[in-house]
Amino acid sequence: MSVESSGRLQAMAWIGLLLIGIACFVAAPALGLSLAFWFYLALWITLASGLNIMSGFTGYLPFGYAAFYGIGAYAAAICVRKLGLNIAFGLAAAAVAGAVLSLIFARTLNLRGIYFSMVSLALAAICRILVANLPDWMAGGSFGITLGVGYRLGSYYALLVVMVATLLTVTWLARSRLGMALRAIRDDPDTAEVMGINVGRARLKAWMISAVIAALTGAIEAWYSNVVDADTAFDLLISTKAIIYAVAGGLGTVLGPVIGVIVMLFVDDMIWQRFPVLNVFLLGLVIVLLMMFLPRGILGTLLWHKPRLRRVLF
């Protein structure tokens, strides 16, 4: 099979899957399915895919990814509740806040490996403390901010838009020159530089895209859940879960995080329903076993063993 026809097959398969997925998500509320389950499924697909841009494509593991999520949540909440603006302005503010924060943190991209991860984690903690110490009239103090927007269905469809946009962005990235540059940086940043890739600029672009995705997700989640407070908005579990889901599916692939999220959430839901007492322990066990036996993730391992599947899956 030629490269072009292989690429067309891949594109068709992906578009087909995406359309089926979108149809399922759109139809879920009308079919009376659990809005909360489908909302958080979309949320984690979006977050894991956003993290994949930095981690899978660029090789940076941001343990402090929750900082962007939290700042987006607060930006939206402050706009809506404190400034009396429409939620659409809140979402726009969240995106801007995420971009600005990513620029402020951009210097950390000069670090590599575990050092970047540790500094990222520390910066997220600093963000949380700073927000928690904002005046009560601005950020609601320790009780946080209750948005009072209502129309949860609106937030669900807003998140679907962001999710689809994120997946299309990741797809574009996988096929673009920027994506190739990021992978080169991931594999060997020094060689990439020698080859003429502007390492700093490429990394920054990926960083900002990833940050905006997380910020928008945080803002929409605040809209959906109606409340935002410093502890839950900047919870490090947000970063941890995004990493686990992305790794479980396969970092560096487009479909990997999607598969990881779907599998892990379904497994989690099943365990939670059937084992009310042991569910957390069992979930931890599943994650450990997954990491031990499928270190490349589900899709990553599949593609490793069956490279021909790259024609369709990527």
Place this chain on the structure above:
Amino acid sequence: MIGLGRRALLATCILGGLSSGLQAQERQSIRIGMTTSSTGPFAVASQSGERGVQIWLDDVNSHGGIMLSGKKYRVELVKRDDRSDKQMVSRVYDTLINEDKVDALIAPFSSTLVAVAAPIADSGNKFMTSWAGSSDDLFRQGYKTIVSATTQASQIPVTSIDLAKSLGVDKLAIVFDDEPFPASTADAARALAEKAGLKVVLFEKYSKGSKDFGVLLQKAKAAGATGFYSTSYDSDLIAMIRQMKENDISFPFTYMLYASLSSVTGLGRDANDIFSHTQFDKTVNWKVTDGLTTDQFLAAYDRLFPKAAYPADFQTALAYGAAVVLQKAIETANSLDAAKLKAAALGFSGKTTLVSGQFEIDETGFQRGMKPIVLQQQVGTLKIVAPSDIATAKPIYPAPGWSQR
């Protein structure tokens, strides 16, 4: 003739179908949904509250259940795990309403989780009683189906500030942990103190996780405080008391909200003369109009949970009270309709006393009736010192210095 036969057959089939359908839909029980936290920061408190609901469940079912439309229905508690997680609460309450088809709800523990559950209950048109949503803000959102059966944050310092004023405290130092409940209670204490004419000479928060309070204590002393007021959690209070002793810092009036917990009273003499808060105590016997009395409640707790790691506390009592309110609302309204249940709750508001105190709400569901109780550890035993109508001892004021304890 053939047509008549077919019509008769059709009618029989329809009637038969309807009949079996009706039988299938005939109510078997009243389903109440709630979540508890198996893990996470709210686990201990949540499980303490769950035991209170279990006491109610055992009691109500031992009497045949809840009366509805002239018949008693057993209560089925549909309980799920929220893992102290906001996202799980959202999913779970959605599931409880739309899949489990519960008839009413009991809220989760903590204001943050109640804030997530409340709009879901409201939009799902399910009545929900809250036993741990102390945030005042919860009741400013316009929810129509939520009522509180716990003292709100702004009301918690009422009794203690009144007591401080009556004892002659004139300068108050307020110190608290930067977390939702301690911070909001401290804010309320400051507002009430200033309204009562006390001067707040220090109002300072510290970061979660801090254990060195030496500087804070020195500042409070240097500011001339005659009263020290802390709304922090018990683990911080233990460190504070120890550091007070190490630095020989004491105040005529020391109030520590969580100092009634066994972890703090276990300090022995060092915890003497410290005032604290509770909403339930084994020596308090409100004139209960609904549900178990204090003695009956404690006996039920011992019977149902003989091996429990913790004794019954105010969280147990509050959750029990919330369940009793739910039962009373159903029986009064003779309906499971959320609006009717809310109306019923407003109807018996101010006329109902539970083991956790008087149930009195306003139109928003905000709890106004439950009086906070102030305790003081006196010679190793906790005594109720306020409100005066239930006091079992006079307050010791001023507290002696460390060398005289």
